[in-house]
Amino acid sequence: MLKNPNYLYGPDDSVIPVKINLGDYLVKGYKKHGDKVAMINAVTEEQITFNEMVQAAMNLAVSMVRLGVKKGDVIGICSESRLEIWPTVLGLTCTGAVITPISTGYIKDELKHVLNISKPNYLICSKQAYQVHETDFKSLKCIKEIIFFEEERPNGALYYKDLAIVSPTSILTENVKIEEFLAVEVDGGTETAFIMYSSGTTGLPKGVMISHLNLIGICAARDICDPKLNVLQITPWYHSMGLMVMLMYMYSGLQLVFLPKFELDFYLRSIEKYKIKKLLLVPSVILAICKTSFSYDVSSVEVIVCGAAVLQQDIIQAVKSKFKNLIDVYQGYGMTEATLLVSLSSYVNRQKCKPGSIGLVTYNTIVKIADVETRRPLGPFETGEICFKSATLMKGYIGKDLSEDLDDGFFKTGDIGYYDDEKYLFIMDRLKELIKYKGYQVPPAEIETLLLQHEGVRDVGVVGLPDALAGEVPLAFVVPQPGACLNEAELQKFVADRLSNPKHLRGGVRFVEEIPRNPSGKILRKHLREILQNEKNTLH
Incomplete structure (x- = not known):
């Protein structure tokens, strides 16, 4: 009945709704932000408000159910980053279907590997993705229907706008009213909302099942997002860092500006144009910025959040020399299996950024550092394997017993690290690396x-x-x-x-x-x- 003194405990005061359908939760949350612009495509300058996103999502959900989509059906999304993806994600979660985001960059064998894991019943894709993967998509017998984001599509194929936007050619004759809308009932704690794919840095990707509750736990976490800071985003949306962060940020009412494809000069120009206050980056991009001379006005940037690998103090100082009004670089640690985060240095509650640290344990999460040989929980400054348990820990891998990856209920990350006497986490490297x-x-x-x-x-x-x-x-x-x-x-x-x-x-x-x-x-x-x-x- 007493807390283990060698465990790290995150806050646990976030509120989880009784009705645990992620789509229902997001529709109500996004609707609160009304006609505020939710997202802007920096290349095309197209934008969508929260109200427009919710309306398109509800329309799409009802249309998909009328087409025969039912709870538990798997629906793949394969497209470059574009505005239409988010009403699609929002609407599909309301149907009780399982979404699996698919990388447009997969080559033939990789694509077949992940699609044979998830076995999608439907596929929603862009013209560009279809042109690259048409043969492979057609070879999969599990796919009943392919829906296209563009009007230019194969004969007889369904068109996104005919499902989401009321028009003379659409399935619906009038917009769905939010007071009449009801998401499909799911057991959010056990039913899958997303099938993601692990990074595959040590082998072929594994299918990671993320439940409705896992994602609500991320969105419900407090003191992570400041809605006053607009964000420039470049992480691909088929990756958990891109997808989950976007869902969480928009739930908080942040405005997101995105680039479908990263190009450094255009990225810096976009910071100047949209007066971006917050950047979400990985170390490789930060290093590229640090080693590039430019004349764009990036003085609007106040906060940088970095994930994927730890930045050392000398690189952080180099970043600060580029962004004169930067408060600090806030670092975090997470993985697909954690839905998003295990630890984070938070700007919102003014946690200090310790050089080399990946922050404090995040909401509804417990971390222990385990001796690699004995599995004994270690104390401050003792190095071992980082293990965690959390409300956001994945439901499991497809076709694999999760117990193989657990240590007394804690997920074994394979990462080596330690914590200091103030409970700040530090990561050293991958156990296998x-x-x-x-x-x-x-x-x-x-x-x-x-x-x-x-x-x-x-x-x-x-x-x-x-x-x-x-x-x-x-x-x-x-x-x-x-x-x-x-x-x-x-x-x-x-x-x-x-x-x-x-x-x-x-x-x-x-x-x-x-x-x-x-x-x-x-x-x-x-x-x-x-x-x-x-x-x-x-x-x-």
Whole structure:
């Protein structure tokens, strides 16, 4: 009956409704913001208000049910970022259907892998996505109907606006009235709202089932969003960091400006044009901004939130030199399996930003640091595996027993970290990505952080190179700055002068054009290891 002194407890005073249908919850929440502009496409300058979004969502929900969509049907959405996606997401959740966002960037085998996991009954897509994946979509017998966002579509195919916007060609003859609208009843605690896909940094993506309650728990969290700060967003919406953040932010009434495709110059121009106050970024974009000269007025930016990997103090200082009115860079930690967040430094309640920290444990969440061998809960400054339990912990993986990933009810993240005497969390590296050098555990992220301080390095990824005597030795893949004259010995000495002996680049340096990353900015180290394996195979 007493709290464990070695656990970290987040606040637990958020309010969860008795009627747990995510669509019902979001429709009522978004409606409160009325005719305020909810979202703007920075490229086309199209915009949509909260009222327009809710109306289109209710219309689409009723139209889809009339088409035969029922609770539990799986509906895939495959499209570049566009305004129509959000009324679609909102409406589909009201039907009790399960939404699965699909990356437009998947190649054939990846696409077939994820679609064979979720087996969608319907697909809603853009013309562009369909042109790329038409053959694969048609090969799936589970798909009954494909609906298009554009009017230009194959003969007989359904059109989004005919479902969501009342017109002479639409299914509905008049708009659905909110006082007459009723979302399909679901058991929000156990029924799935979304099938997401894990990042796949260590293998093929897994199907992650997110319940209605999981997402309501995210939206209901207090002191995370300040509705006075408009946000510029570039994270893809098929990724949990993009999708869940958007749902949460709009529920709070924030105005979101988005770029369908990231291009640095246009991104900076958009900050100036829309006087953006808050940026949601990953480290790779922050580094690109820090190492780019520009003359755009970005003085409106007050807050930057960074996820996917930890920024060190020197990079944060470089960011502050670019954004003169920046209060601070607030860092967080999460994963698809957590729906979104495990910890966060919050601007809203003025938490201080500790250098290198990923903040305090977030709402309705408990964290323990477990000894990797004994699983004993550890105390302050003791390093072990980060584990958590939460109202936002996924329902489970499709086709996999969740108990395999639990430790006394806590989800094992595979991340290594610790907390300090003020309960701030710090992350060191992935458990599976630690380089094992003569019994020492070497975090690649520490070497990467150091190398990024070198003026000639634009980007970097570090992996372990197999070694007969040492087990593994650190090797760095480096993207040089344009015009920089770098050599292997220079970078090896740079590291050797600043880090302890096990962390020296005994595996050498490979110069490459880019570091492979997933949409959230995490380094795909398995791809780097594949390069090394291909080199080995070529030599033999």
